[in-house]
Amino acid sequence: MSVPLLTEPAAATIPLAPGEIRLEHACRTFDVRADAAGTLRGLVSRRRSEGPERIPALVDVNLRIRPGETVGIIGRNGAGKTSTLKVLAGIIPLHSGRADCGGRVVSLLELAAGFSRDFSGRENIYLQGALYGFGQAAIDARMAEIVAFSELGHFIDVPIRTYSQGMLLRLGFAIAVHLDADVMLIDEVLAVGDEGFQRKCLTRIASRITAGATLVLVSHDLRSIERACARVIVLDHGHVVFDGEVADGLARYRALVRDEEEAAGT
């Protein structure tokens, strides 16, 4: 791992409206070394030639998403879907180009991210709210609603290490949809919940979207993309290979998968 000495990209020239998303010539690669953390040894003996090549996750990606849009990102494994979400969430920086989101960005990328196991559900609500810059009063005002939405009942005051995956998902979702997000970034996780909870989430997300929020959903579950999204982007090897109507996008994705299977078959 080389030491990145990147400076923050300069402030946006044109201010974005809340819910607006813009990627311009976005490029990002990843090292795929086994010991990602790196040691001093790696710094001392810096022989680039020995290491495996860098994997491109985003290659000159240009995207514009208007407030209120619902966008599904699909693609095969390693196509750059999750990287796109992480870049939009501001969690990882680009190597070149720029990425901007207008307003408050709330993400559900990994189920366990942002939770600390030894603390109760309620304490974790405070922590996650704080991570997004909310103060105590603002979180208190939403607490009852979040607890009710999560359907956790008295489990809300129990350390979350005792939670099942489903409970963790419900808590994560309940927090995410109550933080007045302008941009919601959701990766896969929706599929973990049961049918009833999924429907409840979609209803809640739909009401946020009517209020002008934007949804970007990454999933392999094409049905949830069909249900939640009006626009589909197909990524392949870090490139946008399709951007448009859902039905056409799904067809394009299926063709990609079929080609891959055929290539593997011969």
Add this chain to the structure above:
Amino acid sequence: MLSYRFLFTQLVRRELRQKYKGSALGILWYLVNPLVMMGAYTLMFGAILKVARVPDYPLFLMVGLSVWTFFQTSLTAAADSLILQGSLVRKARFPREAIPAATVTVQLVTLAAVLLPVALITLVIRGSWTPWLVLVPVFIVCLYGFVLGLALAVSVLHAYFRDVLPIIQAGLLPLFFLTPIYFETSKFSFVHRHPWVGTVLNWVNPIAPFLEGLRAIIYGGSGPGLGRILYGLVAAAVSLTVGRILFDRLQGELAVVL
């Protein structure tokens, strides 16, 4: 930045609670550990080795020990802090320096919990009440700034190079024995013969001026010396600037390496 104040207080409160949660003595452990240390050092250095012929030796020790413990524990805890809180870093975009800063602040609370009773007892027993006491908060603030700057650097460096914490631990042990915690440099005849050794012990060791300044005020009832005040201010400013720059430059990839 202001909107993340609640995040910072959350991090500090959580860590404080988690530290001694579920232990029988709870917060009292803050005092037990230094007291046990003090007992051992008094026995060893005061009674057996007799390296220091200073009156009220346990009090002399305690002032230095509490400052040293703050320095040592802050650095080692900060080194791990980003790794331990990796799940937060991967969740959202927030000022990540809040994490090592919270760790150092928790140690500051511990320092206050130890130094406050120690100082009061010292002042009563030694009658060292002087107007110089107003400089104690100045020294503490400088010490906090100095350690915070180091903690920022150490935490982000250790996230990339996991050799950093072992190196620090290896360095802190010898540094402890070179730090005027259990001795007073000027009391050694060796130092009188070779004055440069005293200069090195008192000024090259970055923590020594803080420690001796605070001890001069609390234990000695005298002025800390202009040199030590200036040292404290400059060391804090330099450490914070360098730590901040290093953190800003390296923090971008944290979600990838953690």
